[in-house]
Amino acid sequence: MSPAKRDVLVCIGLAIVLALVPLVIGTRYIITQMTLFFIWAIVVTQWNLVLGVAGIFSLAQMALFAVGAYATAMLAYYFAIPVIVAMPAAALITVAASLVIGAACLRLRGPYVALLTLAIAQVIYLVVVNDTACFTNPPSGCLPLFGGVRGFSRFGDLGFRALLGSKFYVAHYYVGLSLAVLAVMFSIAIIRGPLGLAFKALRDNPGYAMSRGISKFKYQLWVFGLSAFFTGLAGAFYAAQFGVVGPIVFSIAMLLFLLSMIVVGGMGTIWGPLLGAALLMLADEGMREVGDWRDIGLGLVLAVFVILLPKGLAGVRLRRAKAGL
Amino acid sequence: MDVLVQIIASGLTLGAMYAISTIGLALVYGSLNMLNMAHGALLALGGYVCLYAMTVLGFPAVAGVAMAMAVCGIAGLLIYHLAARPMLASRNFETQIFIATIGIGAVLENVILRVFGPQPVAQPLKVDGAVIIGSVYVPNQNILILGVAVLLMAVVAFVLNRTRMGRAIRATAQNRDAAQLMGIRIGKVYAQVLMISGALAAVSGIMISSLSGLLPNMGGDPMLKAFVICVVAGLGNVYGAVAAAIVLGLLESLIQYVFGVQYSFAILLMLVIAVLIWRPAGLFGRTQVVRM
Numbered sequence: 001m002s003p004a005k006r007d008v009l010v011c012i013g014l015a016i017v018l019a020l021v022p023l024v025i026g027t028r029y030i031i032t033q034m035t036l037f038f039i040w041a042i043v044v045t046q047w048n049l050v051l052g053v054a055g056i057f058s059l060a061q062m063a064l065f066a067v068g069a070y071a072t073a074m075l076a077y078y079f080a081i082p083v084i085v086a087m088p089a090a091a092l093i094t095v096a097a098s099l100v101i102g103a104a105c106l107r108l109r110g111p112y113v114a115l116l117t118l119a120i121a122q123v124i125y126l127v128v129v130n131d132t133a134c135f136t137n138p139p140s141g142c143l144p145l146f147g148g149v150r151g152f153s154r155f156g157d158l159g160f161r162a163l164l165g166s167k168f169y170v171a172h173y174y175v176g177l178s179l180a181v182l183a184v185m186f187s188i189a190i191i192r193g194p195l196g197l198a199f200k201a202l203r204d205n206p207g208y209a210m211s212r213g214i215s216k217f218k219y220q221l222w223v224f225g226l227s228a229f230f231t232g233l234a235g236a237f238y239a240a241q242f243g244v245v246g247p248i249v250f251s252i253a254m255l256l257f258l259l260s261m262i263v264v265g266g267m268g269t270i271w272g273p274l275l276g277a278a279l280l281m282l283a284d285e286g287m288r289e290v291g292d293w294r295d296i297g298l299g300l301v302l303a304v305f306v307i308l309l310p311k312g313l314a315g316v317r318l319r320r321a322k323a324g325l
Numbered sequence: 326m327d328v329l330v331q332i333i334a335s336g337l338t339l340g341a342m343y344a345i346s347t348i349g350l351a352l353v354y355g356s357l358n359m360l361n362m363a364h365g366a367l368l369a370l371g372g373y374v375c376l377y378a379m380t381v382l383g384f385p386a387v388a389g390v391a392m393a394m395a396v397c398g399i400a401g402l403l404i405y406h407l408a409a410r411p412m413l414a415s416r417n418f419e420t421q422i423f424i425a426t427i428g429i430g431a432v433l434e435n436v437i438l439r440v441f442g443p444q445p446v447a448q449p450l451k452v453d454g455a456v457i458i459g460s461v462y463v464p465n466q467n468i469l470i471l472g473v474a475v476l477l478m479a480v481v482a483f484v485l486n487r488t489r490m491g492r493a494i495r496a497t498a499q500n501r502d503a504a505q506l507m508g509i510r511i512g513k514v515y516a517q518v519l520m521i522s523g524a525l526a527a528v529s530g531i532m533i534s535s536l537s538g539l540l541p542n543m544g545g546d547p548m549l550k551a552f553v554i555c556v557v558a559g560l561g562n563v564y565g566a567v568a569a570a571i572v573l574g575l576l577e578s579l580i581q582y583v584f585g586v587q588y589s590f591a592i593l594l595m596l597v598i599a600v601l602i603w604r605p606a607g608l609f610g611r612t613q614v615v616r617m
Contacts (some may be wrong), residue, residue, distance in 0.1 A: 024519065048609060057419075057420055057423070073585075074512060085365070089578070104598060104601070104602050107605055108601065108605050109605075110361050110419050110420065111354075111358075111419050111423065111560065112422055112560070112601065114360070114420075115360070115552050115553070115556050116556070116597075116598065116601055119549065119553060119594045119597065119598065120598065121553075122590075122594065123590075123591045123594045123598075126587075126591045127591055130587035130591070132587075139592060178397060193442065206595065212557055252431075252545070253431075256427065256431055257597070258427075259424065259427070260428075263424060293435075296431075296432050296433045296435045296436065296439075297429055298428075298431065299427075299428040299429065299430070299431030299432035299435065300428065300432055301426065301428070302424060302425070302428030303425045303428030303429050303432065303433070304428075306412070306421050306422075306424045306425040307407070307408055307411050307421075307425055308411075310412065310415060310417070310421055323499075
């Protein structure tokens, strides 16, 4: 069986198992947390494509996620567009934003890209937070154009609440699951497909690859733009799921959390980031008891994994498989 | 006229503060190709150690600064031995050390948060009074900062240009392999560079906190600014970094005057993005011709 076929089958198998979960577990908290897991799974698989496959050291991924979330909230809030329509529109806006960022950054070398994308993320954050002029005056008080420190709320939802009543979170679970499956399928298509092959060639022998007409900039821009679609969609779904979008989506702690998922799981692999997302969310749940130490724990996990296990948990498995042969 | 004097006075102070922390980053990048994302946490650490030494231990100001420099220098050394050294040989060193130092910075910042609490504290090292130029009020604190910064820059320039250690650092930055073949222990150079960078971060942190107060996450913005300055100058270019720091400090105080404080950083960053699109290797950076 070809690796691509195997990965697709694993993905379908996992999707079927996960689709059965709400029939067995009725606890709302668990179902909601798993919905959040799907959102993070989408973000880390797409970020992994940028970071691990295309080798673009971009830290703007959370800013793109935020663009998706904010675009959904703002379209729904200001223009009264139904959230279900605003979500794909927000994903397209995110792609446009990513192409602008990509055009500015991708001609630069590794560390410059990291710094510039971090700076761009920071600019967006500062513009959102520092804007205090009232754009509208809803009954809840002054609201700046980008929501200011408070952010947006009450911009509508996906409509499942009216349809299903108190069980609406189960519908959100399935929406999240289907989006995550699409995102993982897309990641398999990139990694196992021609784009992944092009990047493998560029990594193994850049001179030969370029002389065969593989343009690094062009392919990087493709991956950057395409992965932004699902990242924006994840942001849009985040907005729909929680009904609130605030500047917390820009926070360094959140960036750290998601970056740790990729690093712990294994950068550049298909299943590593998903494994990392699941493990870190479980660990986070465990650390809830010791709340204050959570950020210290996260920082330590990140540093220790990069230093001792730079290929992540997926790397350990690969090495063992090779030793067995 | 008065406005101009005011803008220049505050701009030079800002520029001097940025320059001190930027030199450290530029030195580290120049010799190790390492972007130290824990630098912001080191700034905060320096500020808090000085506070601790002066208020709890009752040290005089000079001893407080010395202690802060020593502690941050040791922290830099630890970062080298625990994080940078194990992965130096790795192919993705630049990416890995970047991520590792993000983690270390988060740990350090949160430890400071645990120990000293989240409330802002005033930095005890502060001089009162002011000099009046025309009708402009220039606080002595700003003049002290400027003086210390110039002194430190002179010391760093002396060390780099006139000492054996400085020559080794410059040689390593120019060509790591050639330096190693000439018998320079590059491991020692790396350790020295990270210690110097840590000590400079301590001074910079004390300066910044004496103007804006101490907070565990106070290092974030200055670090980003220092990186921005490094990038504008061309990563690893120490003298370019000093020039860029002062220009950006002046520019920032001008923007603050014209557009208001809340937009200064955003406008500054947009200018930098424009510079990088125009000159991808920075203003003073040499364009590297990479041969396959």
